[in-house]
Amino acid sequence: MSPPWKIKQVHRKKNGVEVLIQTYLEPALDPPNADTAGQAIHAIRGYEYQILAATLAWIDLEENGLIYLEVAEDYAHVLEGDIEAVQVKATRGSGVVTLNTPAVRDAIESFVKLAGQNPSREVQLRFLTTAPIGLEKSPSDRPDELPGLEYWQRARAGREDVGLLRTMLERESSPEAVRTFCRIRTDEEILVDLIRRVTWDCGRPETPTLRRELEERVSLFLREEFGVPLREALSFADVLASRVLQRSAMKNVQDRVLSRRELYQLADSSTRVSLPRTDFERLVKKVVASPDTSTSTYALVSARSPVFPPWIVDAANIPTPKRIFIAGFQKNPCRSA
Numbered sequence: 001m002s003p004p005w006k007i008k009q010v011h012r013k014k015n016g017v018e019v020l021i022q023t024y025l026e027p028a029l030d031p032p033n034a035d036t037a038g039q040a041i042h043a044i045r046g047y048e049y050q051i052l053a054a055t056l057a058w059i060d061l062e063e064n065g066l067i068y069l070e071v072a073e074d075y076a077h078v079l080e081g082d083i084e085a086v087q088v089k090a091t092r093g094s095g096v097v098t099l100n101t102p103a104v105r106d107a108i109e110s111f112v113k114l115a116g117q118n119p120s121r122e123v124q125l126r127f128l129t130t131a132p133i134g135l136e137k138s139p140s141d142r143p144d145e146l147p148g149l150e151y152w153q154r155a156r157a158g159r160e161d162v163g164l165l166r167t168m169l170e171r172e173s174s175p176e177a178v179r180t181f182c183r184i185r186t187d188e189e190i191l192v193d194l195i196r197r198v199t200w201d202c203g204r205p206e207t208p209t210l211r212r213e214l215e216e217r218v219s220l221f222l223r224e225e226f227g228v229p230l231r232e233a234l235s236f237a238d239v240l241a242s243r244v245l246q247r248s249a250m251k252n253v254q255d256r257v258l259s260r261r262e263l264y265q266l267a268d269s270s271t272r273v274s275l276p277r278t279d280f281e282r283l284v285k286k287v288v289a290s291p292d293t294s295t296s297t298y299a300l301v302s303a304r305s306p307v308f309p310p311w312i313v314d315a316a317n318i319p320t321p322k323r324i325f326i327a328g329f330q331k332n333p334c335r336s337a
Helices: 041-059 102-117 148-156 163-169 176-183 187-193 207-226 230-248 260-271 277-289
Strands: 005-014 017-027 065-069 075-079 082-089 123-129 198-201 257-259
Touching: 041 065, 041 075, 041 082, 041 207, 041 230, 065 230, 082 102, 102 123, 102 176, 102 198, 148 163, 148 198, 163 176, 163 187, 207 230, 207 260, 230 257, 230 260, 257 260
Parallel strands: 082 123, 123 198
Antiparallel strands: 005 017, 065 075, 065 257, 075 082
């Protein structure tokens, strides 16, 4: 049986003697035959996009805000009791999205149910997808001959009438919860309670672009808050994304939460270099004994630290002398006769 790698043989002459040189190259790829229909590549890409989007939201989180993972939709931003639930769909390869897309209908139904479960809170839903807005196939499904989701956005801004959307949402093909929600409300109430609370954030960047955006935001955050150089900041994006993935898989809802405080704690622990006390004292002694003034102890001990070695005295604690004598030297005080 041949080895799972390629061997490159080269004959060379060295000092008149022919030498055989063998170089091991990369392993020869020979994947097993399998049914590609059962592979979960698209699902994994979707999860990756969701993790990156949640990590970006974590970077922008307010001081008293929280992010809940896999609680209300893919993640939810909670601030002072108000909820912004976010559904993330990396579906550009599946085509466009319309009001008839199953994921869109499910999102509207999810919002209606979430709002009903939290009557004392202001609930909003953001449908974030890489797929662009498309035009419904049937002309009867196009409000005013426009794509349904585009018409929704125009109605949200007050530029279109809500009645056409209401008609579409009350059709038999709509989920029962959505039909009931609309039937007991006026057009104005539908505008306030539904249309203006659901945002269709379509045509978002693909995964590589989203990852670059995350790395740029993380680099800016670490440079401004911790003074970390760019080359060290890039790896911290993976640290944050790993923490989001870890929290998303927690069993208890109380554990699937992210805070601004945890973000700072994780950044501090990831950018800090710790030394055992004995190593630190040995390093201090070495610097003190060094005649090189460029490596003085002032460069070793951070000015931010509130604790200084006992041999460093604050200038404010040094008593001011009562008299100061200034001695001068006269140049060439004596002349030869």
